[in-house]
Amino acid sequence: MTDAPVTIVIGSAGRRLYLIDWFRAAFDTLGLSGRIIVAENDASSAAASYGDETRLLPRYTDPAYGEEVLRLVDEVEPRLFLTANDFELMQLHVNSGIADALRDRGVFVPGVSAAWQVGCADKLRMAQMLEDVDVPTPKTVKGSDLDLLTDVGENGEFVVKHRFGSRSSGLAVVTGGDVDEAVVNSAKSVPPRADRTDPRDDVVVQPRMPGSEYGVDIVSSLLDPGPLTGVFARRKLRMRAGESDKAVTVDPGPFREASGKIARAAELSGLIDVDMFLDDQGRASVIDINPRFGGGYPFVHLAGADVPLYYVSQIFGIPIDEGWNQYEAGVISAKYQETRVTARGSQEISDSSTAVEHT
Numbered sequence: 001m002t003d004a005p006v007t008i009v010i011g012s013a014g015r016r017l018y019l020i021d022w023f024r025a026a027f028d029t030l031g032l033s034g035r036i037i038v039a040e041n042d043a044s045s046a047a048a049s050y051g052d053e054t055r056l057l058p059r060y061t062d063p064a065y066g067e068e069v070l071r072l073v074d075e076v077e078p079r080l081f082l083t084a085n086d087f088e089l090m091q092l093h094v095n096s097g098i099a100d101a102l103r104d105r106g107v108f109v110p111g112v113s114a115a116w117q118v119g120c121a122d123k124l125r126m127a128q129m130l131e132d133v134d135v136p137t138p139k140t141v142k143g144s145d146l147d148l149l150t151d152v153g154e155n156g157e158f159v160v161k162h163r164f165g166s167r168s169s170g171l172a173v174v175t176g177g178d179v180d181e182a183v184v185n186s187a188k189s190v191p192p193r194a195d196r197t198d199p200r201d202d203v204v205v206q207p208r209m210p211g212s213e214y215g216v217d218i219v220s221s222l223l224d225p226g227p228l229t230g231v232f233a234r235r236k237l238r239m240r241a242g243e244s245d246k247a248v249t250v251d252p253g254p255f256r257e258a259s260g261k262i263a264r265a266a267e268l269s270g271l272i273d274v275d276m277f278l279d280d281q282g283r284a285s286v287i288d289i290n291p292r293f294g295g296g297y298p299f300v301h302l303a304g305a306d307v308p309l310y311y312v313s314q315i316f317g318i319p320i321d322e323g324w325n326q327y328e329a330g331v332i333s334a335k336y337q338e339t340r341v342t343a344r345g346s347q348e349i350s351d352s353s354t355a356v357e358h359t
């Protein structure tokens with residue numbers, strides 16, 4: 001063990017305690033004395049007290065958020081600032097632009113370019129960006145532009161979903177004749193947005209892709225963004241709360257070409273999670289990109305991939321062999337539930353009328 005502890009910050013890990021475990025394991029493997037600071041908004045979340053130290057950050061919507069992140073970074077001097085939350089990524093890379101300020105301080109902030117970060121949150125824009133770089137993706141139109149959806153036969157199947165959604169929000173699968181009604185229904189639950197007049201503008205419609213659905217993690221170097229250094233794929237066997245719940249690892253070959261194009265165009269550094277379909281001819285098309293560790297990473301990690309080890313080795317300049325991007329195909333894993341105490345002496349009254357949080 002070297003003496004001086006090295007520090008990383010993991011933000012909004014929420015329920016993903018395995019990420020903290022696997023970064024700890026990476027420090028151990030490389031013989032580093034590492035300190036993991038968990039930054040959360042909710043002091044009693046499962047992850048908040050699971051790191052070596054906890055720091056509370058304001059909500060991402062709070063104007064003080066950017067300033068507080070910089071204050072935290074100046075205090076603890078991490079080499080990596082990682083977050084598993086889409087809203088926090090948007091704050092870091094786009095709204096506050098502090099991802100660049102962090103990089104100027106020598107902190108690695110994995111992710112995609114600001115333009116792709118915006119695209120990842122907007123399914124209409126993403127479809128356009130993917131088409132522009134020749135990555136197959138279903139034709140995507142706004143709920144208010146259904147006349148652009150050619151070939152709407154009565155029996156063709158379509159997917160209706162929230163344009164800025166996540167975790168399958170506003171999702172419906174319908175046949176051609178029912179698209180109008182499904183758009184109106186989905187539009188009822190879109191969140192409010194300034195300057196938007198027609199809520200159907202925030203709903204998108206796509207043809208339903210044939211074939212099976214896969215989750216693909218694609219990885220680029222933190223030191224040299226763009227070129228691919230890893231592609232890991234699993235076929236989704238069961239979904240729960242918008243996340244893969246059971247999956248089987250598969251050969252990444254069919255996904256490599258689309259992954260390479262995305263990584264290059266998005267100036268990728270680190271890992272992102274991509275939803276793809278594979279048709280009968282083995283052609284991949286992309287339906288969704290989550291620019292962070294997604295809920296599907298555990299399935300490839302448990303089959304042998306090790307992205308936390310790759311990150312730590314790159315950041316601290318300790319060479320490792322290529323084993324980190326190898327995994328075994330045909331491994332099935334399933335998630336399960338755990339619970340841990342996250343606060344004591346709380347004054348919360350059990351029958352209080354305060355609202356229960358639904359996530």
Ligand SMILES: Nc1ncnc2c1ncn2[C@@H]1O[C@H](COP(=O)(O)OP(=O)(O)O)[C@@H](O)[C@H]1O
Nearest residue numbers: 138159165166167168169206207208209287288
């Ligand atoms: N065009 C499509 N064809 C087939 N299935 C789809 C399509 N779009 C979405 N789905 C299904 O709906 C799920 C959620 O859609 P997705 O675009 O990934 O949005 P998000 O994960 O952001 O809610 C997908 O995982 C997939 O199972």
Ligand SMILES: [Mg+2]
Nearest residue numbers: 167275288289
């Ligand atoms: Mg998705």
